[in-house]
Amino acid sequence: MIKKVGVIGCGQMGSGIAQVCAQAGYQVVVSEVNDEFLDKGLSSIDTYLARSVQKERITQQDKDAIIGRIKGTTSMNDFGDCDIVLEAAVEDMKLKKDIFHEIDGICPQHAILATNTSCLSVTEIAAVTKRPDKILGLHFFNPVPVMRLLELIKTASTSEETVKISKEFGESLDKSVVTVQDSPGFIVNRLMTPQILNAIKMLESGIATKEDIDTGMTQGLNYPMGPLALADLIGLDTLLYIANGIHEQLKESQYIAPPLLKKMVSEGQLGRKTGKGFYEYN
Numbered sequence: 001m002i003k004k005v006g007v008i009g010c011g012q013m014g015s016g017i018a019q020v021c022a023q024a025g026y027q028v029v030v031s032e033v034n035d036e037f038l039d040k041g042l043s044s045i046d047t048y049l050a051r052s053v054q055k056e057r058i059t060q061q062d063k064d065a066i067i068g069r070i071k072g073t074t075s076m077n078d079f080g081d082c083d084i085v086l087e088a089a090v091e092d093m094k095l096k097k098d099i100f101h102e103i104d105g106i107c108p109q110h111a112i113l114a115t116n117t118s119c120l121s122v123t124e125i126a127a128v129t130k131r132p133d134k135i136l137g138l139h140f141f142n143p144v145p146v147m148r149l150l151e152l153i154k155t156a157s158t159s160e161e162t163v164k165i166s167k168e169f170g171e172s173l174d175k176s177v178v179t180v181q182d183s184p185g186f187i188v189n190r191l192m193t194p195q196i197l198n199a200i201k202m203l204e205s206g207i208a209t210k211e212d213i214d215t216g217m218t219q220g221l222n223y224p225m226g227p228l229a230l231a232d233l234i235g236l237d238t239l240l241y242i243a244n245g246i247h248e249q250l251k252e253s254q255y256i257a258p259p260l261l262k263k264m265v266s267e268g269q270l271g272r273k274t275g276k277g278f279y280e281y282n
């Protein structure tokens with residue numbers, strides 16, 4: 001039975017994952033590389049919940065209880081009594097392998113270790129551990145407290161028991177769980193990435209303005225946000241990692257990142273998280 005959840009990384013996704021787990025009543029320990037990143041992540045949870053109190057979605061008492069269930073740390077040794085660990089560090093295969101190798105040696109035998117990777121091979125990550133039957137992908141969507149979908153990615157080695165426990169865990173977070181075999185980009189990113197890259201290519205070649213491209217998709221297809229606004233929300237660095245990651249595996253030209261995306265990332269224009277991407281944010 002899952003009682004204690006570990007979350008690795010307290011960035012956009014990790015902070016949201018820690019929050020929804022604590023909201024569902026789990027004890028949560030969330031790690032970051034240093035105190036500065038940890039404080040930033042924990043304060044974003046605090047801000048989100050304070051807004052929920054203001055909007056009367058939860059009470060101040062609920063907020064205090066949720067915050068009380070989240071412990072921040074900069075040491076992965078604190079995952080020693082977790083029943084499940086959800087990794088949400090940067091989208092980089094070497095980093096994820098190092099993390100999984102380390103937590104495999106720290107977590108109890110029964111613990112399930114899941115990655116929130118957007119497109120990397122879960123099979124390759126599982127191979128660095130001694131428990132490939134307990135490894136899978138649990139891919140949340142951004143913003144985690146709002147988006148209902150959770151992709152459950154199973155490898156050839158993931159046991160049925162791990163799938164069952166993880167599916168029930170996802171449902172306990174009020175997520176709608178879809179299951180997919182380990183494959184580049186899984187379901188959503190495999191379909192969504194070419195569309196966002198095409199929108200960037202259209203902007204780059206001057207076919208239309210960013211506003212008109214986004215309005216085309218929101219008003220023409222009833223999308224809640226246009227592809228360029230969505231790219232800003234995802235984070236342009238993460239989008240580039242996803243495009244490169246899928247392209248490396250599938251070798252399909254539709255996943256080649258356009259020069260404009262690479263330029264913006266190299267200039268630190270990463271979207272909402274840096275205040276500037278295709279649009280500007282306060």
Ligand SMILES: NC(=O)c1ccc[n+]([C@@H]2O[C@H](COP(=O)([O-])OP(=O)(O)OC[C@H]3O[C@@H](n4cnc5c(N)ncnc54)[C@H](O)[C@@H]3O)[C@@H](O)[C@H]2O)c1
Nearest residue numbers: 009011012013014031032033088089090091117118142234
């Ligand atoms: N941004 C999205 O829309 C989105 C959606 C679904 C999945 N994802 C995936 O989630 C993961 C995280 O993405 P994000 O958008 O939250 O990125 P982010 O840059 O906002 O956060 C990543 C965090 O991980 C931390 N980190 C790096 N190494 C660490 C380590 N060894 N231990 C603990 N923390 C560490 C970083 O300091 C950073 O704060 C990626 O794998 C990404 O592909 C992202």
